[in-house]
Amino acid sequence: xxNKPARPTDRxxxxxxxxxxxxxxxxxxxxxxxxxxxxxxxxxxLDTAESFANVNQQRVKKVPLLRGKTIVNLFFEASTRTxxxxxxxxxxxxxxxxxxxxxxxxxxKGESLLDTLQNLQAMLCxxxxxxxxxxxxxxxxxxxxxxxISVINAGDGRHAHPTQAMLDMFTIRRNKGHDFGKLRVxxxxxxxxxxxxxxxxxxxxxxxxxxxxxxxxKTLIPTDIEDMGVSVFNDLRSxxxxxxxxxMLRLQKERMQGAFLPSEHEYYSLYGLTEERLRAxxxxxxxxxxxxxxxxxxxxxxxADGEHSVILDQVTFGISVRMAIMSxxxxxxxxxxxxxxIG
Amino acid sequence: xSRLLVANGLIMDPVTQTVKSSSVYIADGRIIAIDHQPDxxxxxxxxDASGLIxxxxxxxxxxxxxxxxxxxxxDINSETRAAASAGITTLCCPPDTDPVIDEPAVVELIHxxxxxxxxxxxLALGALTNGLKGQLLSEMHALREAGCVGxxxxxxxxxxxxxxxxxxxxxxxxEMTVFIEPDEHWLSAGGCAHDGPVAxxxxxxxxxxxxxxxxxxxxxxxxxxxxxxxxxxRLSSAHGVELIRRAKELGMKISADVSAHQLxxxxxxxNSFNSMCHVLPPLxxxxxxxxxxxxxxxGVIDAICSDHQPHEPDAKQAPFASTQPGISALETLLxxxxxxxxxxxxxxxTALSLLTSKPAAxxxxxxxxxxxxxxxxxxxxxxxxxxxxxxxxxxxxxxxTPFTGWNFQGxxxxxxxxxxxxxxx
Numbered sequence: 030x031x032n033k034p035a036r037p038t039d040r041x042x043x044x045x046x047x048x049x050x051x052x053x054x055x056x057x058x059x060x061x062x063x064x065x066x067x068x069x070x071x072x073x074x075l076d077t078a079e080s081f082a083n084v085n086q087q088r089v090k091k092v093p094l095l096r097g098k099t100i101v102n103l104f105f106e107a108s109t110r111t112x113x114x115x116x117x118x119x120x121x122x123x124x125x126x127x128x129x130x131x132x133x134x135x136x137x138k139g140e141s142l143l144d145t146l147q148n149l150q151a152m153l154c155x156x157x158x159x160x161x162x163x164x165x166x167x168x169x170x171x172x173x174x175x176x177x178i179s180v181i182n183a184g185d186g187r188h189a190h191p192t193q194a195m196l197d198m199f200t201i202r203r204n205k206g207h208d209f210g211k212l213r214v215x216x217x218x219x220x221x222x223x224x225x226x227x228x229x230x231x232x233x234x235x236x237x238x239x240x241x242x243x244x245x246x247k248t249l250i251p252t253d254i255e256d257m258g259v260s261v262f263n264d265l266r267s268x269x270x271x272x273x274x275x276x277m278l279r280l281q282k283e284r285m286q287g288a289f290l291p292s293e294h295e296y297y298s299l300y301g302l303t304e305e306r307l308r309a310x311x312x313x314x315x316x317x318x319x320x321x322x323x324x325x326x327x328x329x330x331x332x333a334d335g336e337h338s339v340i341l342d343q344v345t346f347g348i349s350v351r352m353a354i355m356s357x358x359x360x361x362x363x364x365x366x367x368x369x370x371i372g
Numbered sequence: 373x374s375r376l377l378v379a380n381g382l383i384m385d386p387v388t389q390t391v392k393s394s395s396v397y398i399a400d401g402r403i404i405a406i407d408h409q410p411d412x413x414x415x416x417x418x419x420d421a422s423g424l425i426x427x428x429x430x431x432x433x434x435x436x437x438x439x440x441x442x443x444x445x446x447d448i449n450s451e452t453r454a455a456a457s458a459g460i461t462t463l464c465c466p467p468d469t470d471p472v473i474d475e476p477a478v479v480e481l482i483h484x485x486x487x488x489x490x491x492x493x494x495l496a497l498g499a500l501t502n503g504l505k506g507q508l509l510s511e512m513h514a515l516r517e518a519g520c521v522g523x524x525x526x527x528x529x530x531x532x533x534x535x536x537x538x539x540x541x542x543x544x545x546x547e548m549t550v551f552i553e554p555d556e557h558w559l560s561a562g563g564c565a566h567d568g569p570v571a572x573x574x575x576x577x578x579x580x581x582x583x584x585x586x587x588x589x590x591x592x593x594x595x596x597x598x599x600x601x602x603x604x605x606r607l608s609s610a611h612g613v614e615l616i617r618r619a620k621e622l623g624m625k626i627s628a629d630v631s632a633h634q635l636x637x638x639x640x641x642x643n644s645f646n647s648m649c650h651v652l653p654p655l656x657x658x659x660x661x662x663x664x665x666x667x668x669x670x671g672v673i674d675a676i677c678s679d680h681q682p683h684e685p686d687a688k689q690a691p692f693a694s695t696q697p698g699i700s701a702l703e704t705l706l707x708x709x710x711x712x713x714x715x716x717x718x719x720x721x722t723a724l725s726l727l728t729s730k731p732a733a734x735x736x737x738x739x740x741x742x743x744x745x746x747x748x749x750x751x752x753x754x755x756x757x758x759x760x761x762x763x764x765x766x767x768x769x770x771x772x773t774p775f776t777g778w779n780f781q782g783x784x785x786x787x788x789x790x791x792x793x794x795x796x797x
Contacts, residue, residue: 064573143689163691164575165645173689186693187575224575252578253569 049171057358059171059180062189063231071198071235077353078199078346084121085349094356095124099154102128104183105161110320110344111183111193115158118351124359127154142166143173150175156359157181164188164224179358187224193319194228196350198236200343201274204315209233213240215269215310216259217300218278218327221249221289225319226278227257234258244268245300248289265300272310276317277302280327293326303329307337315339374416375399376791381421381752385742386428386725396426398748401791405744417793419786421752428728428740429461429749429787433551433629434605435680435702437463437494440481441470446682446769448482451702452491454768456795458703459751459784460678461492462732462739466551467499468526474499474510476518483519491794493749495735497524497551500539506530509539512546521735522549522603527652529557537594544600549736551603554587554612555653564693566656570639576693579654581609588615595626603734604628606679608653610663617672627734628672630664631679632708633699635717637661637774647688647695648774651679665717668726675731676723678705682770700770704761706753707780714781752786759783 050059050066057070084092100119102112112128119126131145149157156179159167164186171180184190205212214233220226220243233241234257243254244262255261262268269275280296290296307314316328316337324330333340376398383394383406397405397413404410432455438446455463465482467473473482479496486494498515500523502508512523523543530536543550560583565571567578588604592615595602607613607630616628633651638661642649649655667673681698688695709723718726732740739749761778763771787795 141686141690143686161691163694165693166691168645169691185575185691187577189575227573227575251572252567252580254572256569257573 056361060354061167061182063191063228068235074353075199078349081349081352090121093123095122095359098124098359100124100126100156101154103157103159105131114347115351118348158183160184187222189228190224191228192351193225194232196347198232199346199350200339209236209238212238212273214274215242215272216276217244219249219280220245221251223278230257242268266309269310274315277327302332304331377415377418378421381424381426383426386721386729389721398791403744403746403748424752425755427724427751428742429751430459430727431731431740432460432463433675433677433731435463435678437465445684448485449489450769452489454702456491456787457767459706459787461749461789464495466526467497472499472503474502476514479518495521497522500525504528509542512548522551524551527553527555540594540598540600544598549601552591553605554584556583556586559583566639566654568639581611584609584612592619602626606631608656610660613663613667627674629675629677630673632676632705634664645692647692650695650697652697676726678702682768683772688772700768700772703766704775710782748791750788753784755782757783
């Protein structure tokens with residue numbers, strides 16, 4: 030039967046697009062989402078990051094891998110930590126990096142996203158690192174830039190934050206070893222609005238994690254999230270029981286406005302990670318948080334600063350992991366152009 | 373006016389459910405005979421319809437022509453031209469133009485522009501409330517006098533249920549059908565995709581099925597109390613269909629339609645971030661799509677419309693949630709309906725009746741039927757012709773379609789409007 034063509038002729042974005050991040054050799058051209066990537070690519074990112082972790086310990090923390098490359102940090106949404114670690118990672122790879130904060134510049138003057146892109150593209154750079162408040166923004170940009178430009182997603186709406194998830198996987202692997210199959214990982218908090226959680230869930234499942242759980246009140250659990258390969262808990266204590274890893278998510282204060290929650294106080298009383306509650310997890314549990322943390326809202330200070338916390342390690346590892354991703358994306362061999370067989 | 377002969381085609385009559393090889397004789401804008409040549413009839417123009425299907429011209433219950441107010445997207449001339457090429461001879465536009473169709477002058481403007489273009493009959497729905505703001509009643513009697521075939525608040529909310537009740541009662545008083553696009557604003561505001569696994573995975577704000585069903589339930593209660601004649605447009609969910617089915621079983625005089633794209637696309641087609649699939653109500657689950665098809669089959673849904681919403685290219689060039697919803701759909705209305713026939717969802721008669729006689733009955737107009745003395749609004753198509761949709765070949769100024777590259781069978785060859793040939797290909 031005649032049906033939709035296997036390869037849509039539609040040039041506009043959308044179709045086929047989580048493969049737009051791979052080139053014809055199956056290597057990363059863009060880094061937009063973890064969905065659709067294989068465990069080989071993820072493992073290779075983690076292994077490469079290991080080698081850069083050593084560079085970052087040296088007195089001269091610089092390698093010439095991306096010398097002569099120009100990278101643009103294109104942030105349509107405020108960020109300190111992510112932007113800074115990308116900047117450091119680029120500098121340690123010897124690339125030139127430019128920071129552009131768009132929320133205060135062009136688009137607020139009515140310029141369309143596409144126009145902004147075309148202007149930046151005309152400045153002949155090699156990579157855009159993009160953060161935007163719309164889900165799908167990184168895909169849109171990757172689908173509309175010139176072919177020589179790579180795009181790394183530094184967070185798009187509620188959709189994905191793949192470099193954060195990779196540094197989280199790196200942190201887990203450093204602490205718990207290479208076999209994710211025996212791990213129970215609990216993600217606690219505002220799943221509804223979290224791009225970090227979505228990317229973590231993909232990463233954990235691609236790496237064959239034994240048990241991935243999400244814990245939140247019903248108002249903050251997205252519909253059908255089970256389909257992403259997690260089990261859902263509404264109760265913190267039963268959710269984190271015997272967990273090897275507990276990942277806390279930031280609760281934004283504006284959530285009270287949308288009637289997702291009555292108060293920070295009540296949220297903390299039910300879902301705040303306290304020392305006492307953490308005892309339900311395994312003795313050697315690690316506690317993670319993508320930051321910035323809200324002490325006394327989602328996590329007790331003594332837990333955030335305590336022996337189980339690896340929150341600051343995450344920040345450190347973020348540099349190596351981002352170096353790994355940037356070097357893999359920009360350091361590819363030139364694409365082999367396939368010629369059609371005559372037959 | 374000219375005398376026209378449509379010779380030796382296959383007349384497919386959705387009302388009598390018959391096909392016969394025959395000829396249609398047209399004079400002074402009307403069909404004056406079928407089969408037998410009237411005495412003294414001499415055709416000034418003859419269309420050889422051998423091998424072609426002769427059907428009533430299509431009646432589209434919902435097409436936004438973008439005029440007045442959004443002429444940078446499309447206009448009455450461009451869109452009725454596209455309609456004619458697609459076999460559509462009558463289309464009905466909702467009142468959310470700019471200015472809103474809440475006073476006779478706007479209706480007159482639309483009618484005048486349509487008459488000047490002379491590609492298709494254009495009917496208008498009047499606003500249910502002034503400016504569609506949901507606060508004050510529109511002058512429904514005046515709108516009716518100006519030619520509006522019904523009233524609607526489009527997708528704009530009427531927050532106060534008492535005002536909605538009075539608006540329905542007043543519409544009943546004016547003998548105006550209320551056209552409802554069921555949407556509970558507070559449940560859908562900010563959403564851009566079905567609240568399900570795809571929206572969750574892509575991080576898009578969802579619109580729950582309850583946005584549709586809460587609105588239907590509220591409207592049904594008020595229809596019962598006020599006795600207004602009502603039509604529910606653009607159903608999207610299995611549960612919504614179920615509410616309509618039960619209300620019909622209880623004997624309520626209501627009707628319903630679905631847009632053609634809802635019968636072929638579902639949430640998976642958004643995969644990933646395809647802005648051409650950004651529509652409201654959103655594309656829902658596979659199960660919902662199957663239920664809509666079943667409702668078309670068993671008559672719970674009375675009509676298929678295009679829900680045509682042409683856009684300029686920029687409107688779809690942005691991250692998904694920031695794009696504008698809607699599909700340029702006039703030119704895929706008949707092709708998709710014929711595909712329902714090929715996929716054995718409905719027999720050909722049923723498919724045509726959903727596009728002709730039934731929507732005409734909902735609008736209460738003299739159209740959608742091939743019979744002597746009826747207006748000669750006719751669509752003649754080649755049922756065998758295979759073609760592939762290329763946006764560049766579309767006549768609508770909006771090329772925003774998710775059906776690019778789809779293969780269709782059946783293409784309009786001639787369209788006759790009021791006895792005049794308005795399209796031939």
